[in-house]
Amino acid sequence: MESIYEDMKKGEKGAWVSIAAYLCLAALKLTIGLWTGSEALSADGLNNSTDIVASLAVLIGLRISRKPPDADHRYGHFRAETVSALVASFIMFAVGIQVLVQAAGSFREPNIASEGGIAAWTALFSAGAIYLVYLYNLRLAKRINSQALMAAAQDNRSDAFVSGGAFVGIIGAGWGVPWLDPLTAGIVGLIICRTAWCIFRDATHALTDGFDDGELQIMQQTIRSVPGVEKIIDIKARVHGNNKLVDVTIGVDRWLNVEQSHGITEQVERQMYELHQISHVHIHIEPCEASKERLQT
Known part of the structure; x- marks a missing residue:
């Protein structure tokens, strides 16, 4: 900051x-x-x-x-x-x-x-x-x-x-x-x-909190590529001066503990900063079933 x-x-x-x-x-x-x-x-x-x-x-x-x-x-x-x-x-x-x-x-x-x-x-x-x-x-x-x-x-x-x-x-x-x-x-x-x-x-x-939908879709792809993110339930963003604020709700494996889920959020924050120079990402986690590919691994 x-x-x-x-x-x-x-x-x-x-x-x-x-x-x-x-x-x-x-x-x-x-x-x-x-x-x-x-x-x-x-x-x-x-x-x-x-x-x-x-x-x-x-x-x-x-x-x-x-x-x-x-x-x-x-x-x-x-x-x-x-x-x-x-x-x-x-x-x-x-x-x-x-x-x-x-x-x-x-x-x-x-x-x-x-x-x-x-x-x-x-x-x-x-x-x-x-x-x-x-x-x-x-x-x-x-x-x-x-x-x-x-x-x-x-x-x-x-x-x-x-x-x-x-x-x-x-x-x-x-x-x-x-x-x-x-x-x-x-x-x-x-x-x-x-x-x-x-x-x-x-x-x-x-x-009025308008944000380019194309840029939001690119951010969504970045978050979805993070290991452990099963799905993106909701995502929104707004411009705050020279900053971009992102709010996202992601679904993770319901059997992960708090520390493991927190590790996923840190990886999301790191990717958003490195690829999009966004330093403020508010992440909410919800439990969901893991995908078949992840269950097999």
Whole structure:
């Protein structure tokens, strides 16, 4: 359990890197976008502003999740980051809709950027910078097995694509196609809303104890392969922050003593940790008849 808390502390580094990058890029894009009149670059800068909130939510969630269990939270505070992600998704939805409304209004009177070259190169530079942040957070998320940081990394990658799209839109506007810039801004707004929806969907799925059935079936096969497990009577799992909690009821030979049955549960716990990195498995044992194969041996 201590290693889990240490990993969450390491994950805070990735959140801080994202916050610092988004602060600098948002300020740069909004300033250049206002100066050049680029709707696409301004929308991209506004998107980065919401990403600051999302990264702060990950950071706050990771810090609260590190709090040890107490009288009111016997399982710990691991779901705090999931709640923070849910709040961030609402903020991103609001900003995404605002960007779409502004882009729709710009179609009526499109602005031709007088300094399109500067705006375009700003967008291209931002795309490269945030993609490097994505690579850093991706490696860190895989190393510490953090779902929250992995989600932040995917957000970094989508932002790199958004900035690349803004670059294309601004270049197109400079070529005498002024409607391409607000069109790109509208696409940016749609990407913001889509990212917000994905975060909302995953957060609500976890908070309502949803769990992937395919992964549960793989766990079931692992438990069934443990010697001494005659059958699996019931199994369920849920996500608790970065942890997965598994509850399983297994049937064992009714003639086994307590020590022998306990040995089987320890083997199940060991297999679940080694193959699935699950450290919390609650196992209930019920007596049953041994299979014919086991009786013959």
